[in-house]
Amino acid sequence: xxxxxxxxxxxxxxxxxxxxxxxxxxxxxxxxxxxxxxxxxxxxxxxxxxxxxxxxxxxxxxxxxxxxxxxxxxxxxxxxxxxxxxxxxxxxxxxxxxxxxxxxxxxxxxxxxxxxxxxxxxxxxxxxxxxxxxxxx
Numbered sequence: 001x002x003x004x005x006x007x008x009x010x011x012x013x014x015x016x017x018x019x020x021x022x023x024x025x026x027x028x029x030x031x032x033x034x035x036x037x038x039x040x041x042x043x044x045x046x047x048x049x050x051x052x053x054x055x056x057x058x059x060x061x062x063x064x065x066x067x068x069x070x071x072x073x074x075x076x077x078x079x080x081x082x083x084x085x086x087x088x089x090x091x092x093x094x095x096x097x098x099x100x101x102x103x104x105x106x107x108x109x110x111x112x113x114x115x116x117x118x119x120x121x122x123x124x125x126x127x128x129x130x131x132x133x134x135x136x137x
Contacts, residue, residue, distance in 0.1 A: 001062035006135055009058050012051045013128045019048035020125050027118055032110055042101045045117050048124050049098040052091060055131055070095050082134050083127070090123040 022044045031038045057067035060076050067073055071092055078088040097116050
């Protein structure tokens, strides 16, 4: 993989980790009653997922394949054994939640959204570690 792409991937991974750390630090039951903090958590989650999606697209391009939509890029990395299948499913789940938070399809149930974010942030951290291990090979 081109060194320029590796460097950009590393920058995006850093973004994912920074956003995950912010969420871990601030995610608590109190956010359900604090609209500003809740919206900040949602924004941090959205940015983490977007950075992870960017990583998938960049890795795919780095392997001389045209990047496509987020889900196809995830599937491509799973097919190439860069990501485990379970991780691919978690990334798709995170992407779906990101879309729901941004577009507010049928409204957002904050209790469910916060629970889902709590469940998915560790997967985003693990994704970062998996990609870093693959890059160092």
